[in-house]
Amino acid sequence: MINRTIYFILIFLFLITGCKQKNKGNNTPKDDFEAIKEKKELTVLTLYSSTSYFLYKGEEMGYEYELIKQFAKSQGLDVKIVVAENISKLIEMLKDGKGDIIAYNIPVTGDTKNELLHCGRELITHQVLVQPTGQGIKPLRNVTELVGKDIYVEKDSKYEERINNLNDELGGGINIHLMDRDTLVTEDLIEMVAMRQIPYTLADNNIARLNKTYYNNIDINLEVSFPQRSSWVVRPDSKSLANAVNQWAKENIKSAEYRSILKRYFQLSKNPPAPAVLSLxxxxxxxxxxxxxxxxxxxxxxxxxxxxxxxxxxxxxxxxxxxxxxxxxxxxxxxxxxxxxxxxxxxxxxxxxxxxxxxxxxxxxxxxxxxxxxxxxxxxxxxxxxxxxxxxxxxxxxxxxxxxxxxxxxxxxxxxxxxxxxxxxxxxxxxxxxxxxxxxxxxxxxxxxxxxxxxxxxxxxxxxxxxxxxxx
CATH class of the missing domain: 1.10.530.10 (Lysozyme)
Structure with missing residues (x-):
């Protein structure tokens, strides 16, 4: 009787253990990138800006947008764009699983490296002085020449922080003018430099490069900050997706399609050439x-x-x-x-x-x-x-x-x-x-x-x- 009882207990334990092993196999999470491929759609988080994503004449455009579309196409995926209000919200949405990847340049810092997985093409940015050219104007070529000059930047921005630090490093003397961010943003100030309404402002070099395609009478060659690394990011558990993006970025940088996108946003003039005088x-x-x-x-x-x-x-x-x-x-x-x-x-x-x-x-x-x-x-x-x-x-x-x-x-x-x-x-x-x-x-x-x-x-x-x- 005892042997028979032990026999049934052993059978029971065997069945439970088998079920557990079976369930464990069924609950093993799929590789993140394989799951994305199964649904055939990449959910992309980004911000509105002149360099990332915007609508123009009803069509989706933007340098980062075109690149992520290019990646998705290479993997046979459709793209679904979700726009956040700011970088903090962008990162929060990624962590909450509301997107697969952030196609916006997130600075590489100690915090982001611990919380996120950077991937793709790494962009090196720095702040530059935006200054006028032409009409006998000699551009500044050294930050020491900023002493005594009037620099206009957005209030409560990273540009204000940088110009204040630079002013301290030079021992003072820069005339700093803070502009209300409720009515003016960096690109407005760049335009004001081009229109000779203000003498100087600061901008990230990628924003400055894009705006130079609108205004060929500005100089953006004087660097005023240390370089900052940035790139796209995914969640730390999305290693397969990150690897795929890294491999694509490595190969894509040599492609004609990439050069075409780069040229369209940062090299081609956005203003048509001046026409010959028409005869009426x-x-x-x-x-x-x-x-x-x-x-x-x-x-x-x-x-x-x-x-x-x-x-x-x-x-x-x-x-x-x-x-x-x-x-x-x-x-x-x-x-x-x-x-x-x-x-x-x-x-x-x-x-x-x-x-x-x-x-x-x-x-x-x-x-x-x-x-x-x-x-x-x-x-x-x-x-x-x-x-x-x-x-x-x-x-x-x-x-x-x-x-x-x-x-x-x-x-x-x-x-x-x-x-x-x-x-x-x-x-x-x-x-x-x-x-x-x-x-x-x-x-x-x-x-x-x-x-x-x-x-x-x-x-x-x-x-x-x-x-x-x-x-x-």
Missing amino acids: KNGQISVYDHLFKKYAEQIDWDWRLIASQAFKESRFDTSAISWAGARGLMQIMPRTARNYGLQTDQMNNPEKSVATAVKILKSLDKTFSNIQPKEERIKFMLAAYNAGLGHVLDAIALAKKYGKDPDKWENNVAEYILLKSNPEYFNDEVCKSGYFRGRETINYVHDVLENYQSYKSKIPYDIQQHKKQTKS
Whole structure:
């Protein structure tokens, strides 16, 4: 009887042990990267900025964004972007499992090395002095020359900390001016240097390099800080993902695609070259005037206004391709072209380009139909054509929130287009499209309308001739 009891106890223990071993095998966590491959999607955490991720004319762009997309493509993965408000939130979200990787340059410090796993291409950044060039100006070449100079930086920023430390190291003498971060950010100050409104500011070298593609009259060669290492990060238990990113980065740095991305963001000028002086003899603006006249009546516009827009977009060059990939006479983005039925092989066709641009403008006219008079509505349409509808709607929402007139452009909605480069505003709950470099849109609306007035003063609007040409 005892032997029989012992026998059943042994059988029971054997079964329990076997079940435990079986369950243990089933609960072994999968390799993190294999799990990502199974779901075929990489969840990427990032921040809005001019170098990481932003929306331009409705399309996702950004240096870091394009690189992480390139990595994902190499692994057969789709990319899902999740944007955080700041670096602290970014790291918190990664630790909480709300993303697989941070595609934003996180500084390599003692704390981050203990808590996170750095991976991918390592970026070495340092702060530089942004100073004007040209017109007989001799750039500073040594930090000791900063004594007696006026340096403008954002208040409560790392740039304020650095210029204060540098001032102490030099024994004082630098005239430090602190700017309110609620209204101005680094890129605003860089523009102010380019416009000769302030003499000097500080910026990270990658931000300075990108902005030099907008302003070729600035010098960014004087380093004013020690180098700082930074890279993408994953969780410490995501070693397989980190290894895959490291291997890809090592191979990718030599690829033509990587060089193309680098060139697009940090080398190609964002401003088209100055055109030759156009002859307005015999009332002709361009060889495409007949197209502007043909399609202008579809939106009840003066054809000279569309001509002015085409001049601003492409300088009447049908083969023009912008740094962002916009193409043709009216510089239409690829995804927008597809949405309006314009095929890739038709984007350089002048008539197809103008016809599609008018379709876009017609849609925008309907969106802003409540804005009166028509002349005011045109400003919103031009802004949305240039920036993308989402950014203009964000600026309208901000104008409403802060007590400005949402139906007026100058000094109202335009003011908030400018402020959308400031985290205080693009992270606001009323904003849906994030960061935007608004200065280009402000200039776009102004330049198109100013040029239009010039055309109007030099070329009479012959209604009878217009009707005759559009009928033919």
